[in-house]
Amino acid sequence: MISTNRKPRAFAPDPAAPGQGCDSPGCALNGDYRAPKSRGNLREFHWFCLEHVRAYNASWDYYKGMSPGEIEAELRADTSWQRPSWPLGQNGAASRQQEALEAELRNFAFGAERPHQAPRPNIPAELRDALEIFGLVWPVTLETVKAKYKTLAKQHHPDANQGSKQAEERLKNINLAYATLRGKLAAAPD
Ligand SMILES: [Zn+2]
Numbered sequence: 001m002i003s004t005n006r007k008p009r010a011f012a013p014d015p016a017a018p019g020q021g022c023d024s025p026g027c028a029l030n031g032d033y034r035a036p037k038s039r040g041n042l043r044e045f046h047w048f049c050l051e052h053v054r055a056y057n058a059s060w061d062y063y064k065g066m067s068p069g070e071i072e073a074e075l076r077a078d079t080s081w082q083r084p085s086w087p088l089g090q091n092g093a094a095s096r097q098q099e100a101l102e103a104e105l106r107n108f109a110f111g112a113e114r115p116h117q118a119p120r121p122n123i124p125a126e127l128r129d130a131l132e133i134f135g136l137v138w139p140v141t142l143e144t145v146k147a148k149y150k151t152l153a154k155q156h157h158p159d160a161n162q163g164s165k166q167a168e169e170r171l172k173n174i175n176l177a178y179a180t181l182r183g184k185l186a187a188a189p190d
């Protein structure tokens with residue numbers, strides 16, 4: 001028998017549960033398990049009982065239409081942007097909770113733990129940073145980049161983030177990355 005100690009306990013009750021009932025209509029159980037409300041808002045959660053968090057996770061369309069590589073890149077991009085001062089896996093309850101959430105997301109995105117190394121086609125060196133910022137995996141099309149830019153620019157616009165300086169910085173980086181990607185892709189023969 002093979003024991004997989006590294007497998008995250010994705011469905012352990014959350015110690016941060018606010019002690020309210022399950023969000024599923026008509027359910028009388030405690031909401032001890034959290035699930036992100038939406039793709040655009042990973043910091044707000046529904047709270048469900050175990051059965052309903054599983055049902056919710058199964059039907060959640062956060063990653064619909066994305067390849068596993070894109071999902072992973074998205075998780076990484078989210079990690080490096082949202083918590084610049086708390087590298088993944090360092091001390092701190094918030095960090096551990098975040099880590100558990102990301103493990104949970106990965107679990108239901110991939111069905112099980114998978115090797116982190118995926119074969120990658122040759123990425124043009126000058127595009128690596130831009131792709132990382134966009135959370136995209138090479139090769140990409142101009143259309144994908146444009147669509148992603150729209151989403152990111154909206155999400156990280158200072159107006160949507162209480163005028164946050166960090167959001168302004170992120171938007172600046174997004175704009176630079178967009179210019180780089182667009183320049184390269186528009187010039188490339190199809
Ligand atoms: Zn329930």
